[in-house]
Amino acid sequence: MFRICKEFHFCASHSLETLPLGHKCAGLHGHNYIVYLELESETLDETGFIIDFHELSAFKDYIDDAFDHRHLNDVMDIPPTTENVAFHFYTWCKARWPQTSAVRVSETPKTWAEYRPKSAA
Numbered sequence: 001m002f003r004i005c006k007e008f009h010f011c012a013s014h015s016l017e018t019l020p021l022g023h024k025c026a027g028l029h030g031h032n033y034i035v036y037l038e039l040e041s042e043t044l045d046e047t048g049f050i051i052d053f054h055e056l057s058a059f060k061d062y063i064d065d066a067f068d069h070r071h072l073n074d075v076m077d078i079p080p081t082t083e084n085v086a087f088h089f090y091t092w093c094k095a096r097w098p099q100t101s102a103v104r105v106s107e108t109p110k111t112w113a114e115y116r117p118k119s120a121a
């Protein structure tokens with residue numbers, strides 16, 4: 001199996017309103033998000049690529065337009081946790097690039113969440 005990954009960055013604010021009052025992440029705060037888009041394939045095209053990294057610029061455009069410098073609670077209709085942001089991006093990418101295998105999102109240098117569907121095997 002071949003696997004590639006490209007990294008994307010954006011800055012955004014959110015508040016996790018489903019957390020108990022007093023939890024430090026319930027109030028308004030922001031992160032410098034890092035998104036890792038992973039794609040995999042058993043085969044390569046005639047160039048030797050799963051996909052040209054440049055084709056993934058559509059994802060950068062989407063992040064820049066819809067997420068960068070936004071308040072994620074206004075952008076998403078589910079709580080903007082790292083897990084849900086990863087799932088949202090996975091769904092967006094999978095619809096465009098069937099080779100999409102996982103999306104990982106990091107809010108802080110010490111944490112990340114990933115959406116990777118259970119393999120059929």
Ligand SMILES: Nc1nc2c(c(=O)[nH]1)N=C([C@H](O)[C@H](O)COP(=O)(O)OP(=O)(O)OP(=O)(O)O)CN2
Nearest residue numbers: 016025031080081082083084107108109110111113
């Ligand atoms: N499972 C999840 N837990 C938490 C999420 C999340 O998206 N999924 N998000 C947050 C906060 O939004 C934010 O990420 C803060 O995380 P935290 O680890 O508390 O960040 P700190 O840098 O302040 O961590 P310290 O260990 O206190 O340095 C919280 N939980």
Ligand SMILES: [Zn+2]
Nearest residue numbers: 025029031107
């Ligand atoms: Zn947060």
